[in-house]
Amino acid sequence: MPAAASLAPSSKPSKPTKPKKQVRGQKRKREDVDVEALQQAVAALDAKADHTSFDSLPLSEPTKAGLKSAHFTTLTDIQRRAIPLALKGCDILGAAKTGSGKTLAFLVPVLENLYRAQCVGADAGLGAMIVSPTRELAIQIFEVLKKVGRKGHLFAAGLIIGGKSLQEERDGLARMNIVVCTPGRILQHLSQTAGFNVDSLQMLVLDEADRILDMGFQRDVDAIIEYLPQDRQTVLFSATQTKRVADLARLSLRDPEYISVHEAATTATPETLQQNYIITPLPEKLDTLWSFLQASKKSKILVFLSSGKQVRFVYEAFRHMQPGIPLLHLHGRQKQTARLEITHRFSAASNSCLFATDVVARGLDFPAVDWVVQVDCPEDADTYIHRVGRTARYEREGRAVLFLEPSEEAGMLARLEQKRVPIERIGVKQKKQTSIKNQLQNMCFKDPSLKYLGQKAFVSYVKSIYVQKDKNVFKIGELPLEEYAASLGLPGAPKIKFVKGDDAKARKNAPRQEFATDSEEDAEEPTDGDLTGAMKHAPKNLKEDAVRTKYDRMFERRNQDVLADHYSKLIRDDDSDDSAHPEADNLEGEQVADTNLFSIKRRIAVNERIDSDSDDSSHVSHPEKVDVGGARTVTIAGAKAPVVLDSKRREKLLTSKKKLLKLKGKGTKLVFDDDGNAHQIYELEDLDQFAAKGAPEEQRRRFLEAEAERVRAVDVADKEAAREKRRTKKEKRKERERVEEEDGEGVVLQGGQDALANFIADAEGVSVEEEEDYVPxxxxxxxxxxxxxxxxxxxxxxxxxxxxxxxxxxxxxxxx
Incomplete structure (x- = not known):
């Protein structure tokens, strides 16, 4: 139908507008797809044949068009062997070097298997799940999936990685056919999202399977497997694949095909990768790293550190010193939007330096990375292989250098040799190496926030070494921690609780009197094990007229920003506790003498404490003295056992009603009857009382007879009430019929009254006489x-x- 002509005046005759063609949505399932021909071609495919290009494989036209538009034409080694087997529905364990094209090796079978099954639309359900250990890798997989599947495939694919709105992900999960996810986020949806159904899942893909199956994700993976159907195809890919029977049994694999295209290779890393290591003492690592950046300003560098706090400190410190190369930092504590932006900026940069943790060590494809620098030693050889795999990808050239502390050299080289990793030692030119220790000290002195970051970086590094399992490589006792703290610009090493030894917990729980005696003796001569050093207390002992240097002021300085409380914990002495700080514990307002590191305040008797606290005096009885180390025992009403008070911390317990309740037994709940008498909720008879009432069968018979008599009495009363109700209704009906017969038609009563109105007034309790008297x-x-x-x-x-x-x-x- 032509559109209506315009009513506005115009000098030129207006042309009739053409009717708009109604745009219809594309059908989700197309009838022209020859699925049977594809299935026959896949069934006739020889999986052991040598395929060199994607055109030689029985792939659908949308997949071929997507691969061509993304410029993927030639098959790599892992793709040549894995894709035919995956198309036939086999379970696969795929292992190949980093940068060998493992992503396409599982994305192409996912698209093809779902295409042949016509798993399209919301009614088809979820067909494939791809699990990745990190968000960045999941995003990269999803981007490749979009490139390959955008030329004709109608699947609904989604990215479930966290860091975004949970409700938006829930709304989209019901329509997804392919989901790329991380273990923690997908497990949250499996357990909490009501409309998320995985009963129709056909393929499960685990990328970087060795990382997903280790202890970090073991519980999540086991929980995810419980939700998935058993009759599925499972595909595992990684650069260092697992062969443990326990892992394979957990995944319910069915006769898996193990594919390792580089198993016979002489090295586990790409041949185009040049790998070296240097022996760098721990206090000189930052100096060497700074000197390396100064000599490589026109390169693209990826620097690995062991923790996010180290990444942030090194980034902030180097950024203030301006090395002449763009700096970026990436760690797991950042927001998802910031991580995406940093990843994109580093990928697009031609020369830049990215400080990162192992969150980017696996699977990520950064274009044209020239150097991979590992400042901190990796936890094992597999982590080293994944780290250096960020360079020399797709047969490009790359270089990697590893910083090793002298105590780590022998153990780490032995682990790399077992994994067939060729690495050579190189030296550092001392003429070109620059020390930045003084600059870091100056910045930490001027900026308390940077000093705080340095303290946290020190603690996180020591903790990362302490928790390592391979003690042949990581020897925390041989590390020069004091010198390392000085190299970070710190005035002293922060407090490290777990370095003091196995007796730390015992000393914490020991009586305060004995602990104070030992502490007073130790305070006279500071030991070398004190990480903060004796110089920390030197300013307190200086005379008033003595000259105070900038180091004295540095030791006395306190952080006054929002991090002040946490900062005071870091710089507190290792052996200090609440009793050494009068502002925290001195109940009488007395000051502790400054001559000793530890001193005991006047001990307050428990009965004095009780007399002073009138609110809590009703809960505690008078204490009784015992002869064991001067400790006291207090009997609390309702407590199972007396409370032993052998320290100030135990004495504080008496002032807390909440903590006293934990020492008492559980109370009994009572109910009150109509007379106001208290009874327990459940009152049980004892055996004698029950036997006195007769045999159990006799009691049962009497109970049934009494209940039957009671039910009969209630039934008689109910029937009498029902008969009375029917009788009253019958009388009213007869009265109404009698009135209608007397009045004839029963429409108008005498006096012009309406019969219906009269009946309604009678039902409402208003008499006819009252109705007549009422004149509106x-x-x-x-x-x-x-x-x-x-x-x-x-x-x-x-x-x-x-x-x-x-x-x-x-x-x-x-x-x-």
């Missing part, structure tokens, strides 16, 4: 309403309007 008052008509005379005369109006409201009403009547 006649409403007085307003001035604008017409009134007719009682004799049917002419109509007349009321008085003229006087107010504005009356005039408006009259006007509306006339207009209406």
């Amino acid at each position: 008052t006649k409403r007085q008509k307003k001035w604008f309403e017409k009134e007719v005379d009682s004799d049917g005369g002419a109509e007349r109006r009321r008085e003229e309007p006087e107010t504005l409201e009356d005039m408006e009403t009259l006007a509306s009547e006339l207009l209406g």
Whole structure:
């Protein structure tokens, strides 16, 4: 139908507009797809044949078009062997070097298997799940999936990685056919999202399977497997594949095909990768790293550190010193939007330096990375292989250098040799190496926040070494921690609780009197094991007229920003506790003498504490003295056992009602009867009382007879009430019929009354006489309403309007 002509005047005749063609949505399932031909071609495919290009494989036209548009034409070694087997539905364990094209090796079978099954649309459900250990790798897989599948595939694919709105992901999960996810986020949806159904899952893909199956994700993976159906195809890919029977049994693999294209290779890393290591003492690592950046300003460098706190400190410190190369940092504590932006900026940069943790060590494809620098030693050889795999990808060249502390050299080289990793030692030119220790100290002195970051970096590094399992490589006792703290610009090494030894917990729980005696003796001569050093207390012992240096002021300085509380914990002495700080524990307001590191305040007797605290005196009885180390015992009403008070911390327990309740037993809940007597909720008879009432069968018979008699009595009363109700209803009906017969038609009663109105008034309790006496008052008509005379005369109006409201009403009547 032609569109209506325009009514606006125009000098030129207007052309009739063409009718718009209605745009229809593309059908989710197409009828012209020859699925049977594809299935026959896949069934006839020889998986052991040597395929060199994607055109030689039985792939659908949308997949071929997507691969061509993304410029993927030639098959790599892992793709040549894995894709035919995956197309046939086999379970696969795939292992290949980093940068060998493992992503396409599982994405192409996912698209093809779902295409042949016509798993399209919300009614088809979830067909494939791809699990990745990190968000960055999941995003990269999803981007490749979009490139390959955008040329004709109609699958609904989604990215479930966390860091975004949970509700948006829930709304989209019900429509997804392919999901790329991380273990923690997908497990959250499996357990919490009601409309998420995985019963129709056909393929499960684990990328970087060795990382997903290790202890970090073991619980999540086991929980995910419980939700998935057993009759599925499972595909595992990684650069260092697992062969443990326990891992394979957990995944319920069915006769898996193990594919390792580089198993016979002489090295586990790409041949185009040049790998070296240097021996760098721990205090000189930052100096060497700074000197390396100064010599490689025109390169693209990826620097690995062991923790996110180290990444942030090194990034902030180097950024203030301006090395002449763009700096970026990436770790797991950042927001998802910031991580995406940093990843994109580093990928697009031609020369840049990215400080990162192992969150980017696996699977990520950064274009043209020239150097991979490992400042901190990796936890094992597999982590080293994944780290250096960020360079020399797709047969490009790359270089990697590893910083090793002298105590780590022998153990780490032995681990790399077992994994067939060729690595050579190189030296550092001392003439070109620059020390930045003084600059870091100056910055930490001027910026308390940077000093705080340095302290956290120190603690996180020591902790990362302490928790390592391979003690042949990581020897925390041989590390020069004091010198390392000085190299970070710190005035002293922060407090490290777990370095003091196995007796730390025992000393913490020891009585305060014995601990104070030992502490006073130790305070006279500081030991080398004290990480903060004796110089920390030197300013307290200086005379008033002594010269105070900048180092003295540095030791006395306190962080006054929002991190002050945490900062005070870091710089507190290792052996200090609450009793050494008068502002925290001194109940009488006494000051502790400054001459000793530890001193005991006047001990307050428990009975004095009770007398002073009138609120809590009702909970505690008078203490009884015992002869063991001066400790006291206090009997608390309702407690199972007396409380032993052998320290100030135990004495504080008496002032907390909440903690005292934990020492008491559980109370009994009572109910009150109608007479106000208290009874327990459940009162059970003892065996003697029960036997006195007779045999169990006799008691059961008496109980049934009594209940039957009670039910009969209630039934008789109910029946009598029902009969009375029916009798009353019958009498009312007869009375109504009698009245209708007397009045004839029963429409109008004598006196002009309406029978229905009379019945309603009678039902509401209003008598007819009262109805007759009631004369409704006649409403007085307003001035604008017409009134007719009682004799049917002419109509007349009321008085003229006087107010504005009356005039408006009259006007509306006339207009209406």
